[in-house]
Amino acid sequence: MASLSQLMENEVFMAFASYTTIVLSKMMFMSTATAFYRLTRKVFANPEDCVGFGKGENAKKYLRTDDRVERVRRAHLNDLENIVPFLGIGLLYSLSGPDLSTAILHFRLFVGARIYHTIAYLTPLPQPNRALAFFIGYGVTLSMAYRLLKSKLY
Amino acid sequence: MASLSQLMENEVFMAFASYTTIVLSKMMFMSTATAFYRLTRKVFANPEDCVGFGKGENAKKYLRTDDRVERVRRAHLNDLENIVPFLGIGLLYSLSGPDLSTAILHFRLFVGARIYHTIAYLTPLPQPNRALAFFIGYGVTLSMAYRLLKSKLY
Amino acid sequence: MASLSQLMENEVFMAFASYTTIVLSKMMFMSTATAFYRLTRKVFANPEDCVGFGKGENAKKYLRTDDRVERVRRAHLNDLENIVPFLGIGLLYSLSGPDLSTAILHFRLFVGARIYHTIAYLTPLPQPNRALAFFIGYGVTLSMAYRLLKSKLY
Numbered sequence: 131m132a133s134l135s136q137l138m139e140n141e142v143f144m145a146f147a148s149y150t151t152i153v154l155s156k157m158m159f160m161s162t163a164t165a166f167y168r169l170t171r172k173v174f175a176n177p178e179d180c181v182g183f184g185k186g187e188n189a190k191k192y193l194r195t196d197d198r199v200e201r202v203r204r205a206h207l208n209d210l211e212n213i214v215p216f217l218g219i220g221l222l223y224s225l226s227g228p229d230l231s232t233a234i235l236h237f238r239l240f241v242g243a244r245i246y247h248t249i250a251y252l253t254p255l256p257q258p259n260r261a262l263a264f265f266i267g268y269g270v271t272l273s274m275a276y277r278l279l280k281s282k283l284y
Numbered sequence: 285m286a287s288l289s290q291l292m293e294n295e296v297f298m299a300f301a302s303y304t305t306i307v308l309s310k311m312m313f314m315s316t317a318t319a320f321y322r323l324t325r326k327v328f329a330n331p332e333d334c335v336g337f338g339k340g341e342n343a344k345k346y347l348r349t350d351d352r353v354e355r356v357r358r359a360h361l362n363d364l365e366n367i368v369p370f371l372g373i374g375l376l377y378s379l380s381g382p383d384l385s386t387a388i389l390h391f392r393l394f395v396g397a398r399i400y401h402t403i404a405y406l407t408p409l410p411q412p413n414r415a416l417a418f419f420i421g422y423g424v425t426l427s428m429a430y431r432l433l434k435s436k437l438y
Numbered sequence: 439m440a441s442l443s444q445l446m447e448n449e450v451f452m453a454f455a456s457y458t459t460i461v462l463s464k465m466m467f468m469s470t471a472t473a474f475y476r477l478t479r480k481v482f483a484n485p486e487d488c489v490g491f492g493k494g495e496n497a498k499k500y501l502r503t504d505d506r507v508e509r510v511r512r513a514h515l516n517d518l519e520n521i522v523p524f525l526g527i528g529l530l531y532s533l534s535g536p537d538l539s540t541a542i543l544h545f546r547l548f549v550g551a552r553i554y555h556t557i558a559y560l561t562p563l564p565q566p567n568r569a570l571a572f573f574i575g576y577g578v579t580l581s582m583a584y585r586l587l588k589s590k591l592y
Contacts, residue, residue, distance in 0.1 A: 147376040151429050154369040158425065161365060161418075175358060178408050204483060210364060210518060211469060215462040217372045218525045222455040254486050264469075271466065275459050301530040305583050308523040312579065315519060315572075329512060332562050364518060371526045 142233045146224040149237035150217065153244055157213055160206035163252070167199045205251040208264070209244065215271050216240055223274040226281060236270050243267040296387045300378040303391035304371065307398055311367055314360035317406070321353045359405040362418070363398065369425050370394055377428040380435060390424050397421040450541045454532040457545035458525065461552055465521055468514035471560070475507045513559040516572070517552065523579050524548055531582040534589060544578050551575040 167173070173196040174180050180192040220240075224233065247263035249255070321327070327350040328334050334346040374394075378387065401417035403409070475481070481504040482488050488500040528548075532541065555571035557563070 147380070147432065150372050151376065151432050154372050155426070155429050157365075158369050158422065161422065176355070176405075176408065178411050178414075181411065201484070206365060207361075207515075210368060211465075211514065214368060214518060214522060214525070215466050217368070218458050218462050221375075221529075222459065226455075251484075254484065257486050257489065260486075268466065268469065272463070275463050278455065278459050301534075301586065304526050305530065305586050308526050309580070309583050311519075312523050312576065315576065330509070330559075330562065332565050332568075335565065360519065361515075364522060368522060371522070375529075 141230050142228060143224045145230070145234050145237055146220055149241050150220065153213055153216070153241045156241075156245060156248065157206070157209045160202060160209060160248070164199060164202045164206065167196070167202055171196050171198060173199050201254070202252065205248055208247070208251070212244065212264070212267050212271070215275075216267070219271055219275045219278065223278050226278055228277065236274055240267050240270040243270070294378075295384050296382060297378045299384070299388050299391055300374055303395050304374065307367055307370070307395045310395075310399060310402065311360070311363045314356060314363060314402070318353060318356045318360065321350070321356055325350050325352060327353050355408070356406065359402055362401070362405070366398065366418070366421050366425070369429075370421070373425055373429045373432065377432050380432055382431065390428055394421050394424040397424070448532075449538050450536060451532050453538070453542050453545055454528055457549050458528065461521060461524070461549045464549075464553060464556065465514070465517045468510060468517060468556070472507060472510045472514065475504070475510055479504050479506060481507050509562070510560065513556055516555070516559070520552065520572070520575050520579070523583075524575070527579055527583045527586065531586050534586055536585065544582055548575050548578040551578070 168179075172180075172183055172192045173194055174192050177190070177193060180190070183192055220237070223236075243263045243266035247260060247267065250260040250263055254260070322333075326334075326337055326346045327348055328346050331344070331347060334344070337346055374391070377390075397417045397420035401414060401421065404414040404417055408414070476487075480488075480491055480500045481502055482500050485498070485501060488498070491500055528545070531544075551571045551574035555568060555575065558568040558571055562568070
C-alpha cells in the first residue's frame with residue numbers, strides 16, 4: 131500500500147482527483163436534466179417509455195423530439211467530448227510532476243469553464259458566452275497536452 | 285518497477301481493473317450490434333457504405349434511419365454517458381484506499397446494472413426495468429464520488 | 439514523490455502517456471472541424487448561434503442540418519466510442535507490466551488506425567478503408583482487454 135498512500139499524498143494528484151470528481155458529477159447531472167425535461171414535457175424516444183401516459187395510438191404521440199430536450203442532449207454530448215480528453219490528458223499531466231499552483235490553475239479554469247458552458251447552453255445566454263466557455267476549457271486541455279508532450283514524449 | 289507491482293498487488297485496484305475491463309468490453313459490443321443491424325437491415329448513414337448494395341439512385345435508398353439501429357445507438361450513447369464518470373471516479377476511488385468488500389460491492393452493482401440496462405434497452409423490456417438499471421448505476425457512481433469528496437477534498 | 443517518479447520512469451507507461459495524448463488531441467481537433475464547417479456553411483443547431491448572420495426569420499433559416507457537418511459529428515462520436523475503451527483498458531494494461539515492444543505495437547497500431555479512420559471518414563475514402571481502420575483499432579483494444587483479463591482477473 132506504500133505506493134498508493136504516496137500517490138494520495140501527492141498534492142497535484144489530490145487536486146486532480148477533487149476537480150475531476152466535481153466536473154464528472156456535473157456531467158452526470160445532465161442525465162437528470164434530460165430525464166426531467168422528458169417527463170415534464172412528455173417527450174420520449176422509446177415506445178416503452180410512453181406506456182404510462184396513454185394507450186395504443188394515444189401513447190405514440192409522445193414519441194417526438196423537443197427543442198428543450200435536444201438542447202440538453204447537445205450540452206451533454208459536448209461535455210462528453212471535452213471531459214474525456216481532460217480526464218485522460220489531465221491524469222497523465224498530474225503524474226508528470228507539474229508545479230502545484232500551475233496545475234490547480236489549469237483544473238480550476240477547466241471546471242469553471244465547463245460549469246459556465248452548461249449555464250450558457252441551458253439558459254441560453256447569447257453568444258459568445260458559450261463559445262468563450264468552450265474555448266477556455268479546450269485551451270486548458272491543449273495546454274496540458276503541450277506540456278506533457280514537450281517534457282515526456284517517448 | 286516497485287511502485288507498479290505494488291499497484292497491481294493492491295486488491296481494490298485489481299478488482300477495479302477487472303470490472304472496468306468487463307464493462308468497457310460490453311460497451312464495445314454495442315459497436316458490433318450497430319454494425320450487425322446496419323448490415324442485416326441495410327440502413328446506412330454514409331453514401332460510401334451503400335455502394336456494395338446497389339448503384340446510383342438505387343443505393344441512395346439505403347441512406348435512412350431505422351428504429352432498431354437508433355435504439356442500439358441510444359443504448360450505446362447512454363453507456364458512454366454513464367461509463368465515463370464511472371471510469372474517472374472509480375479510478376480515483378480505487379486509489380483512495382476504500383474497504384475491499386465495499387469497493388467490490390460498488391463495482392459489481394455497477395457492472396450488473398449496466399449489463400441489465402443493455403438487455404432492457406435492446407429487448408426491449410417494459411419500464412421501469414431500464415430506468416431502474418440506469419439509476420442503480422448512477423447511484424453507485426454518485427456514492428463513490430461522495431466518499432471521494434468527503435475524505436479527500438483538496 | 440518516489441512512487442510518482444517511478445511511474446514516469448516506467449517506459450510502457452510513458453509510451454502510453456505519449457500515444458494517449460496524441461490520440462486525444464486528434465479527437466479534440468474534431469470539435470474544431472465541426473465549428474469550421476458550421477461557420478463556413480452557416481449551419482447551426484441553436485438559435486442564439488445564428489444571431490450574427492441575420493435577424494428574426496432571416497436567421498432561423500440557418501437552423502438546419504448539413505451532410506458535411508453530420509459526417510464530422512459521426513466521426514467524432516465514433517472516436518469517443520472507441521477512444522474511451524482504449525483509455526480505460528490501455529491504462530490498466532500499461533500498469534499490468536506488459537512487454538515494452540508488444541505494448542508499443544498496440545499503441546502505435548491504435549493511434550495509426552484512428553488517424554486513418556478520421557481521414558477515411560472525412561475525405562471520404564471508399565469502403566472498406568473506414569471499416570478496416572475501425573476494426574484494427576477495435577482489435578487492438580480487445581487484445582489488450584484479453585491479456586488483462588487472462589493475467590489479472592480478480
